[in-house]
Amino acid sequence: MLIVLAGVAGWPLFRTVFFSFTDATLATLDGFQGVGLDNYLWLMRDPVWWRAVWNTLVFTVVSVGIETALGLGIALILNAHLPGRGLLRAAVLIPWAIPTVVSAQMWGWMFHDLYGVVNAILMGLGLIAEPRAWTADPDLALPVVIAVDVWKSTPFMALLILAALQMLPRDLYEAARVDGVHPVTVFFRITLPLIRPALMVAVLFRTLDALRVFDLMYVLTGNSRSTMSMSVYARQYLIDFQDVGYGSAAATVLVLVLAVATVLAVTFGRVRVDAGR
Amino acid sequence: MARRCALLMAGMLTAASALPAAGATVTLACSGLGISFDLCRDGAQEWARRSGNEVRFVSPPKGASEQLALYQQLLAAGSPDIDVFQIDVVWPGILGNYFIDLKDRAGPDVVRQHLPAMIEAATVKGRLVAMPWFADAGVLYARKDLLGAHGRPVPQTWEELQDTAAMIQRAERAAGRDRMWGYVWQGRAYEGLTVNALEWIASRNGGTIVAPDGAITIDNPRAAEALAMARGWVGSISPPGVLNYMEEEARGVFQSGNAVFMRNWPYAWTLVNAADSAVGGRVAVVPLPKGGPDGRHTSTLGGQLLAVSKFSAHADEAADLALHLTGLAEQKRRAIHGASNPTIPALYEDAEVVAANPFFAELAESIANAVNRPAQATGMRYNQVSAEFYANVHEVLTGRQDAKAMLPDLKEALVRISRGGRW
Numbered sequence: 001m002l003i004v005l006a007g008v009a010g011w012p013l014f015r016t017v018f019f020s021f022t023d024a025t026l027a028t029l030d031g032f033q034g035v036g037l038d039n040y041l042w043l044m045r046d047p048v049w050w051r052a053v054w055n056t057l058v059f060t061v062v063s064v065g066i067e068t069a070l071g072l073g074i075a076l077i078l079n080a081h082l083p084g085r086g087l088l089r090a091a092v093l094i095p096w097a098i099p100t101v102v103s104a105q106m107w108g109w110m111f112h113d114l115y116g117v118v119n120a121i122l123m124g125l126g127l128i129a130e131p132r133a134w135t136a137d138p139d140l141a142l143p144v145v146i147a148v149d150v151w152k153s154t155p156f157m158a159l160l161i162l163a164a165l166q167m168l169p170r171d172l173y174e175a176a177r178v179d180g181v182h183p184v185t186v187f188f189r190i191t192l193p194l195i196r197p198a199l200m201v202a203v204l205f206r207t208l209d210a211l212r213v214f215d216l217m218y219v220l221t222g223n224s225r226s227t228m229s230m231s232v233y234a235r236q237y238l239i240d241f242q243d244v245g246y247g248s249a250a251a252t253v254l255v256l257v258l259a260v261a262t263v264l265a266v267t268f269g270r271v272r273v274d275a276g277r
Numbered sequence: 278m279a280r281r282c283a284l285l286m287a288g289m290l291t292a293a294s295a296l297p298a299a300g301a302t303v304t305l306a307c308s309g310l311g312i313s314f315d316l317c318r319d320g321a322q323e324w325a326r327r328s329g330n331e332v333r334f335v336s337p338p339k340g341a342s343e344q345l346a347l348y349q350q351l352l353a354a355g356s357p358d359i360d361v362f363q364i365d366v367v368w369p370g371i372l373g374n375y376f377i378d379l380k381d382r383a384g385p386d387v388v389r390q391h392l393p394a395m396i397e398a399a400t401v402k403g404r405l406v407a408m409p410w411f412a413d414a415g416v417l418y419a420r421k422d423l424l425g426a427h428g429r430p431v432p433q434t435w436e437e438l439q440d441t442a443a444m445i446q447r448a449e450r451a452a453g454r455d456r457m458w459g460y461v462w463q464g465r466a467y468e469g470l471t472v473n474a475l476e477w478i479a480s481r482n483g484g485t486i487v488a489p490d491g492a493i494t495i496d497n498p499r500a501a502e503a504l505a506m507a508r509g510w511v512g513s514i515s516p517p518g519v520l521n522y523m524e525e526e527a528r529g530v531f532q533s534g535n536a537v538f539m540r541n542w543p544y545a546w547t548l549v550n551a552a553d554s555a556v557g558g559r560v561a562v563v564p565l566p567k568g569g570p571d572g573r574h575t576s577t578l579g580g581q582l583l584a585v586s587k588f589s590a591h592a593d594e595a596a597d598l599a600l601h602l603t604g605l606a607e608q609k610r611r612a613i614h615g616a617s618n619p620t621i622p623a624l625y626e627d628a629e630v631v632a633a634n635p636f637f638a639e640l641a642e643s644i645a646n647a648v649n650r651p652a653q654a655t656g657m658r659y660n661q662v663s664a665e666f667y668a669n670v671h672e673v674l675t676g677r678q679d680a681k682a683m684l685p686d687l688k689e690a691l692v693r694i695s696r697g698g699r700w
Binding site for chain 2: 025026027028029030048112113114115131132133134135136137138141221222223224225226236238239240241242243
């Protein structure tokens with residue numbers, strides 16, 4: 001098991017970290033020199049990188065926050081005994097089932113400034129006076145990317161939370177009902193504490209996913225700096241500029257950020273990544 | 278060359294026996310899908326039949342940057358897997374060291390047939406590392422019918438285009454076509470914006486970002502003027518969404534009848550005149566405008582070249598294939614059957630070619646006056662230069678930055694990228 005892990009995860013990671021201390025390019029993958037921390041120093045001095053870091057953090061905090069709130073709401077609704085619950089559950093999953101690249105392209109057309117259905121609906125409702133260029137306007141582009149992510153990932157959140165809700169013991173609720181406790185109090189005093197471990201795992205998963213986000217930005221707005229995430233930045237240096245050393249440094253920092261986020265979550269959120277309760 | 282003579286002789290001997298098969302298998306990576314792949318395949322198979330060799334085709338990835346990254350790794354590893362590469366006109370500086378010099382194999386007469394700018398783009402440090410295969414140049418698509426209805430001539434300068442576009446846009450909207458825009462182009466932060474912005478700047482004689490000798494020339498008042506002018510279009514004659522348009526988005530707006538002018542490559546000609554187009558038959562193609570009265574009609578040169586790997590096990594056959602595909606006869610066939618734009622100016626006056634593509638007459642001027650992106654001078658770092666340029670231009674177009682204030686910063690960034698102008 002460890003050997004397999006080392007092979008599929010350890011080795012590429014090691015290579016990336018190794019290259020980040022060299023001046024390797026795609027053309028000199030075996031004729032490079034060590035440059036120490038140079039790549040990292042240049043990275044720290046690049047305002048474009050810091051902007052990418054900022055974009056990524058904003059994207060992560062806002063999208064995961066909204067997804068958690070919405071997912072919780074949807075899960076509670078699905079958990080109620082509604083007719084056609086199974087069908088509803090399947091329907092909710094559709095956005096999650098579509099590959100991100102496809103849904104990003106789809107949303108790209110829907111947000112089109114002249115033909116987009118989004119503009120048509122908002123104009124029809126009288127919410128905006130003239131069509132907006134959703135993906136071109138630097139003030140709107142990041143919110144649009146966040147909105148698409150919310151649409152896509154909320155179902156994932158909802159399902160994880162729903163699974164936790166269905167594990168809850170019924171008799172607790174019976175007792176609360178007999179004692180005449182207000183439903184809101186029931187939610188905050190019984191439901192939330194009980195599903196907290198599952199919720200934290202879901203939030204952690206989404207956070208790690210959001211920090212590495214690449215495809216949404218790349219499809220919707222390309223290499224535009226107003227939405228560039230850390231992954232887009234790293235890819236641009238690795239592929240477009242063939243600067244393997246520098247791109248690896250950016251990728252390594254991204255891995256470090258992920259590791260730090262995980263450690264923080266596990267320590268302070270007391271997330272149990274191991275089995276059950 | 279010797280083999281070609283031998284083949285001709287053999288052909289003339291009318292021998293009953295088949296040609297002695299030389300029998301090398303040459304691998305060719307031609308990108309492109311659909312018609313462009315068919316064109317490539319037919320031409321290569323024709324060569325295989327004539328020379329008695331075989332051709333194998335490999336399909337590279339679709340995206341240009343992924344292609345380039347793959348080729349870099351293949352070639353850096355010294356792989357003989359691919360003999361002939363189709364490369365973009367801005368790649369010789371990046372990949373040139375891995376390709377053989379075709380200058381002597383082609384011979385001065387053949388080299389002279391091609392567009393000088395194309396040959397210049399394919400020449401790295403005096404070596405001709407690729408042969409021009411087909412050309413591309415930005416052109417202006419104009420709605421003839423609208424110009425006629427509003428009594429306006431084809432615009433000769435950007436200022437005129439601005440006036441005409443604004444006037445027709447106003448009049449058309451007043452007549453109830455409220456989706457009408459004056460001018461659509463490519464404003465997304467990608468290579469296409471570099472291409473567009475270079476056209477605005479070069480047409481005002483504002484240089485080409487980096488001069489051929491490596492000097493960084495972008496910080497000049499003409500460039501600032503050009504960018505400030507384009508900034509003024511966004512939201513007035515161009516839809517605000519133009520800042521996220523690539524070629525196809527611009528074509529979508531123009532082809533549905535919602536724009537007076539469009540900047541695009543020649544490929545759009547066939548499509549805007551197709552049966553399902555709302556503007557078929559009502560479109561003219563003209564050279565891009567000049568920047569002011571003392572400017573010039575120019576455009577950014579695009580296109581593709583064929584290069585032969587120096588790791589090829591059959592360099593002679595591979596070079597022969599590259600020269601066949603880029604030769605006059607084959608370029609003529611491609612122009613007639615696939616509207617591919619020749620890199621040989623004489624073909625734009627060829628009766629059969631012009632009969633098949635009437636608009637080539639308009640195109641000839643744009644292609645002849647096209648300027649190269651600074652891919653030569655910047656070599657390995659071209660993509661980085663271009664990305665820095667289009668990102669900063671995009672900031673100006675969105676109004677985040679003032680053109681005059683941005684250019685010194687851009688110059689600084691380019692000095693950094695070039696390690697002090699040494700590239």
